Amino acid sequence: MSGTRLRHPVAAALAVAGYVIMIVPIGFVVATAFTAGSTLRFPPEGLSLTWFGEAVAYSPFMEAVVSSLELAALATALALVLGVPVTLAVHRGRIPGRGLLEGLFLSPLVVPELVVGLALYQQLMIGLHLDNFTTLLLGHTALLLPYAVRVTGASLALADPALEEAARGLGASPVRAFFTVTLPMLRPGLVSAGLLGFVTSFNNVPLSLLLQTRDFRTLPVTMLDYVQQSYDPMVAAASTLVLAATVVVAVVAERTVGFAKIFGGINR
């Protein structure tokens, strides 16, 4: 795929520039994480794993990791549970205004997250007195809905609508047909949407920053706080660990469903 795209020299140059811009800063962070020195500086002074040990032992980070994982898992599950019926309605339903419905569920992609965050803060936390975790969960769910709808939608669009009809004709009720035929067809889409959603939620800063409190902070927000106070390489080590985990997830995703499918879903 990339082979055909890189044929044009300008396109090739741009692609290389893109990779450099994306990868070089990451390289700096990873390199700094292995320093034996005590400042966030490049090139690293000596080689050691000290700062990884520090990062893992630093309880605010570890608590934040748990919070982040919890939030990401719940928000992803919620987004899928809400998103799949919407996808079905948009692709298979006979409802008027499908386009509008789809647009509504994709809108979080367009509305700036800070605006969403502020709205949630005012309406849910102040207005409805919801606690900070619930508000954050709702915010993240809204954020992930477009991924759920789009990616599972791409899966559904690939499935022959006659499959469900065939199941019905063979004696399956609509519910049975959904669980025995439609859902298995959606599985690659669900896995992709789940992974994407999880990573998106885990990495989110704007919403989490606006809706944080002392007792519930996500990892990115905690790390941001940390860099503002001290300038030691522990943050680089923590970042590297997150990066490593993400790479593992990505490799698993590639092995099980393939990137083309995951990202093909969003580009349409």
Added chain:
Amino acid sequence: MTTPAAELVGVTQRFGSFTAVDAVDLRIPRGRLTTLLGPSGCGKTTTLRMLAGYATPTSGRILIDGQDATRTPPEKRDLGMVFQSYALFPHLTVADNVAYGLTMRKVPAPERRRRAAEALELVGLGHLGDRRPKQLSGGQQQRVALARAVAVRPRLLLLDEPLSNLDARLRVQMRAEIRRIQSETGLTVVLVTHDQDEALEMSDEMVLMRAGKVVQSGAPRDVFPAPADRFVAEFLGYENFLTLADGREAAVRPEHLRVVTADAPLDGRVDDVVLDAVVRDVAYRGVDVLVTLDATDPAGTAVRLVADHRAEDETPAPSPGARVRLVAPRARLALLTPAAPAAAPATAPEGNR
């Protein structure tokens, strides 16, 4: 007469202001193979989908085994449908695909396996039960779809252009295969096609549709020699139309139009239609030569006609510009004007095939 397996009574289907199926009355005889034949867009699939329960008629009634089923959902109709795309479940094995309908009917596992195996055996794929649909050829997938529909012993087997995705040879082979399965199982089959050869070869009963309406129906032997109107005639391969001396319109097939030399003796029957013609074009086609001619029909109108000149014919094929004589045997003329009581062939009673 027994109740038909299914019956459509004044069934209409509208999509917005467009009428896809227009007040169709149809009886599907039990234990027979009925084809719905017609050009693209004439409403065949829509009719089949209403029979299967995937679409509800805008008006009219659908009876299955004499019971009103107009609004019965597909899962309660007990029918088998083979889709044009086959619609095999890609995540299940071939055997599980075939057993799906039995699983939905809560047939116990051992019997389910036995009946699925039987159905696969019936279509000659007993050895492929463990494969996935993707690992089969188009023809094999088609057979699996057929086995899946047959396994539940449906009251009605519905096939929507089942052969159109197969190559020409396989298509011809599968025609006989479907006929065999129909007679072995005694199932009532409704088959949609736009291929007149397929319909003629396979049907006990053929139903010709045009623009949402049924234009003619009957056994192929009755329909083929006596098309009801010009549309049916054209669809069945009648390419020549002429007006007789008495003003009636007649159709004749290219293979029934004999080209003879202008001075040939007229040895045929006195009421054969004989026309003087000029050859315009001659096209070699292997088994025959297609001759295009300009002639004047008995009513005095100029007509363009085509005739098949067989290679084994005694006279050599004429060349363009030649003046020739055309002979259309009276018995081969299909009269299209309805007010022709004497000429209409007797309709054979049902059940002689």
